[in-house]
Amino acid sequence: MDSPVNRQSVITSMARNVMSAFSALNVFKALSKTIAKHHGHQLSKTRELLSLNAGFSCYHELQTVGMRYPDDERLLRLAFGVEKLSDVAFLPAISAELAEQVTQRALLDDLAPKTSEISFHMDNLLVESRYDAEKGVLMFSGEADLTCVEQSRYGQQFEWFTAMLGFEVKFRDQRWQLVPSSLSMHLEVNDDEDLIEDSLDEFPPNEFWD
Secondary structure, X not given: OOOHHHHHHHHHHHHHHHHOOOXXXXXXXXXXXXXXXXXXXXXXXXXXXXXXXXXXXXXXXXXXXXXXOOOOHHHHHHHHOOOOHHHHHHOHHHHHHHHHHHHHHHHHOOOOOOOOOEEEEEEEEEEEEEEEXXXXXXXXEEEEEEEEEEEEOOEEEEEEEEEEEEEEEEEEOOEEEEEEEEEEEEEEEOOOHHHOOOOOOOOOOHHHHO
């Protein structure tokens, strides 16, 4: 049986989640107000309809779930457009801007050659996230693969890096926005010999010597 202290801590945590303007439940409430006003519908009917469409039996169930299980997939999809908060990093607008910011910083890193013929490409992003419902800010940590491509008159030269990343994404005006100033990055050269193979064609081809 839970002790009075444990029950009180759970109640306090639930109350804090409900009070936060950026909790999934309160984001849904704000969204439903906007939708009801835009279409000239009653707020109560709008919330019932949205709750049913999201897979809840009624708005009351949505409220109960929102207070007890703020990470419920149905509620997150309805409020934030994702089934789990870590997926925010892979939303098209966020991932594109993140890749742009990462490549810009890679070009300024000491490990990157200083030449206009260098470009970087980011792949295989893996992240962990923590959401601050008081501020509406998602804090990410993770890593990604960076491929450095150097153009020359003879072709292309490749170099591989692992980028350790930290960045934030905030929820404002019913959408997620990357906070570019929050991005931190550390590059490590990936010098695994198995990834680098020389592929020089024989020249002249053997048939010229037959």
